[in-house]
Amino acid sequence: MTMKRRFLLSSLPLIGTTLLGWHVGSAWAADEAPDALIQRLTKEAIDLIQSDKAVQSGDVARIMQLLDQKIMPNLNFQRMTASAVGPAWRQATPEQRARLQAEFKTLLVRTYSGAMSQAKNLTFSIKPMRYAPDDKEVIVRTLIHGRGDPVQLDYRLEKTPGEGAGWKIFNLNVLGVWLVDTYRSQFSQEINAKGIDGLIATLSERNKSNAAGDTKASKG
Known part of the structure; x- marks a missing residue:
């Protein structure tokens, strides 16, 4: 993995995941065009990167708090998790699905939060797009400008009906790699070897290991 790819991947929680819903009311989200939504949220x-010192330092507790309060209502995280798990999701029990979503969310935050201090002095541009009023899924393509060449960061959104209607992001593409697809490849190996419970146990252990690393780093 190149340094540029590693830097942008490490920035996903703020440049990508943060975009999933800062301060978006459901009525506004329902009426807002998908590219306008990404433009505003980006x-x-x-701006948040520049102002929130806790986020800049990779404070997992702070990032998780913001994720739960501001982001999750505007993200189809169940679809993200189901896509990452693959066909085995259909056989999972409600309890297993809840555990998978919780562990996957923690994994994403802990994997990328340590590099928040690097995600500074960034600008962006939105590529022109066309979509029909009856489209149910679209891709909004952006360029993130920072160190070195601009880096492509795309968002796959779906239009949801009913309560909480509006555009919701369910996948991210960084430098040609879809985030959910990357995890699906990893998860399928665990599921084939150990089943759903084995995947849950592996994710739980990885998160505990990452948390222990955070504790040692803070004491050091």
Whole structure:
């Protein structure tokens, strides 16, 4: 993995995940065009990087708090998790699905939160897009400008009906790699070897190991 790819991947929680819903009311989200939504949220995310010292330092507790309060209502995280797990999701029990979502969310935050201090002095641009009023899924393509060449960061969104209607992000593409697809490849190996419970146990252990590393780093 190149340094540029590693830097942008490490920035996903703020440049990508943060964009999933800062301060978006359901009525506004329902009426807002998908590219306008990404345009506004990207600016808010970058502003947050510059102002929130806890986020800059990779404070997992702070990032998790913001994720639960501001992001999860505007993200189809169940779809993200189901896609990452693959066909085995259909056989999982409700309890297993809840555990998978919780462990996957923690994994994403802990994997990338340590590099928040690097995600500074960024700008962005939105590529022109066309979509029909009856489209149910779209891709909004952006370029993140920072160190070195601009890096492509795309968002796959779906239009949801009913309560909480509006555009919701369910996948991210960084430098040509879809985030959910990357994890699906990893998870399928665990599921084939150990089943759903084995995947849950592996994710739990990885998260505990990452948490222990955070504790040692803070004491050091």
